[in-house]
Amino acid sequence: MSGHQKVFSDERSESVQHKGQSIGFTVMSFLLVADVMYRSWAMNQASWDLLGIVVIGGLVSAVYNMRQGILTQRHWRLKAITIVVAALIAAALVFWRFVR
Secondary structure (H helix, E strand, C coil): CCCCCCCCCCHHHHHHHHHHHHHHHHHHHHHHHHHHHHHHHHHCCCCHHHHHHHHHHHHHHHHHHHHHCCCCHHHHHHHHHHHHHHHHHHHHHHHHHHHC
């Protein structure tokens, strides 16, 4: 038996795998949001179930990161600004749709 053993996983491969999953989650989330928008605007359907998938996925990720202690004050500030801007855009779109 030789002293060399194959390494199946190291820090780099785990980092690359994590990044791939992160990109996949982001793409899936944006595609679901695009699908919700299309169904709402083109077919007048309420797609709260699909929007719920996106929100729950984001919450799970945020809770995990919070428990790991990697969310800084800057992260929380950025999340709060994002929520406020998204709410303002949503309100403007609803207002625009019902006024015209």
